[in-house]
Amino acid sequence: MTLYDLWDRLPREARAELLSRSAGARGRWVPDALPGRWEALRPLVFSAPDYHRFGELAAGVLRCALLACRRRAGTAGELCRALDDHREPRLLDPAQPLSDPALPRLARPDALLAGGRPWFVELNVGPNIYGVPGLDRRAAAFARYWPDGTLVAPPSTLRARAAALARAVPGPAGGRARVLVPTWRAASGIAAKLDGVRALRRYLRPAAQAAAAAGLEVTVADLSEVRGGADGLWVGEERVDVVFNQFLGAVVTDTAALGVLREAVLAGGVRLFVPEASCLLGAKRVLAWMHEDLDRYPPADRELIEGHVPWTAWLGPGQCAARRRWILARAARERTGLVVKPSRGHGGAGFVSGAEVTEREWLDLLTRRSGEETLVLQRRLVPDTARMRFRSLDGACGTARVPFVLSPFLLNGRPAGAHVRHASPDSPAGAPVNTAAGAVSNTVLLLPRP
Template structure:
């Protein structure tokens, strides 16, 4: 399977008009949706994939996530079993330890991170959670780009928010008195969402999600987590409104000042009176140790899945911190020998924190950092991917000029209920060298490291019917 940017295959006249119109729209561009967008340079176009390629990527991602859940189920029966096995380093207030692991529940929402290497998708992590960033931005960007395009055959991917609402409407149990009551909460979490630290700003940001869920037939409640309580039967209420289900677009361990709201939600979840989309159990599957487990189990897979893993999942080796010196000997020897082709990552990290590229360090520094990390954390060693780059035009409003540069990028398809929807693309500004074919740095491609949030558009062949999503 090969994926390549199709921008140059679009008609030249349409591309020129598109870029000129995009530059003219700079002052009205939806920058308020995009953390970090207010930079000296702005990307002028999306990544372009064929509709067939995007559909095939969705099928591939869904299968990889299925294999990840299988790997967990071979080792753990409940969410608590998996939490303990991973030695998860943070408390998860909404983790129901006794809840059995379930394929459908654990894969309801995901956004894997993928590099392309000579066009081949290579999965870096799986991000199985509703707390992944940029959900709204992807929809807004795709619609904005589509409005600028005056040619044929270029379409936006399906909306992530609309697909999520449809999935909830189809899968949530209906109470006797009508459609499910869905809480879309606000909360306090300092710094994770730039510009959205206040609950009023969060409510406005989440308004499209509320409107979409209402259109899908759900009864929507918007309230702060600090307003939640349970009655004597462990039914969850937001003020006087009963809550049947709750969207969880947050990391529960980062919530503060909730006034007992998370504890009330946990009580209702354990009693089975509220459904969470998604529970904290999904965060566990994002651990990079799970990728190592897939490799450990490769001989248990059927031939097609074995080939899929070899082709699309960089070799990943789990190093638990509790292993003895004898158990560490072979992995550390491999780490020393293959330093320039390895990346060190926390097993349960996110946001690019703690990622170290072996090629950026001397042999001595590399082994010292590896030993230091193993003193307090489980880590993985992952095969370095020689990443493709994207030729991107950037516009500098302050300088009123266009600059073209090849930048490394990460492609992240959203899957809702196993079906592919929008696509997040993150890439660097033209002023920063990044990990990829052109070199590396200690900073991965992440919005926390000033990477741009962008998206992809789909190229539909003339006279082709819409491609079915997985």
């Protein structure tokens, strides 16, 4: 499929009115949890049928990724070993089967558009996917600012996530399941970036309200208040059935509370909304496995991978010597057409474009770093750009043509909402488009009919 931003095809007067309303709003016109220096003053626009086809495409890529993992492992513990992942996720159940439908419950695959064709460069699976409900609010604001009502917000990620949470565990006989929406303390992630537990509780309030609207009993408390173990999990006198975990156990600093939660999870006394084993599916090495396995997929899946996942290969400890030599030789030949990044990295850390370094630096980087960690090589894409209007923190407006990343939220394989990241007007050319590197968060509106 192909996907194009339809903004320039919309009526000029209506576009001008939306931009004027966005630029004229006071202060931060959308209350996001983690604002950056710049705001985008208009959304990307797609037809609703194309948006849903794009979501189906993303779900198909995620399904093929899970198949590649299941060819190499039957459980989460086996997948850790296959990925050469020596971390110790504190809430990961090593016996959890990869056939568990909870594993791909929440994902946000990242795609670059090149000539309108979506290419999925990362999968982003796991509990700590942010942007909800800020992006819902942004889409709703853009829809209000559009003068004739012909543009609509995509399905709400917040509501879809709450519905998936309500289906995650059955309630007790004759009653409703109880969800714990916890606050936590951490040295990194959203809890560290927000100003204390009170701010984190405000950030999580929409999740708690949506869970209640979806039919769940809701308890909001700090992780330090949990008690129990193998027989179950309690907060006060209330027994908890499922934990809405928007954190990774690896970053939570309250080790005593994690110990209680881990014991309850491993014994089946409570469920995590998104199992920590989900994060393993997001390793970039999985994209390389998909290309290694091309001949093992049915024709339709092979076409999907070849047409929408750029060529990806891995280098790292424990690799077959012959395969390593072949990958390094190809990397040397095709340096300017490749990028390298760590398999487990995030935030653009460790990203290097072969076109930006010398041949000697490139081979030295690959041989040295791949002896210490798993790297992935990926075909370099020249992404499509969009002409965007921005406003800075001090109220100044500017226009720039910038590349972007388009990421649908997937809840149980169905699209709901979208995260767009634009390079900011002052981003260096060729830098990864990532919020940690200053990219601007945005979303989409839909034309109900093409």
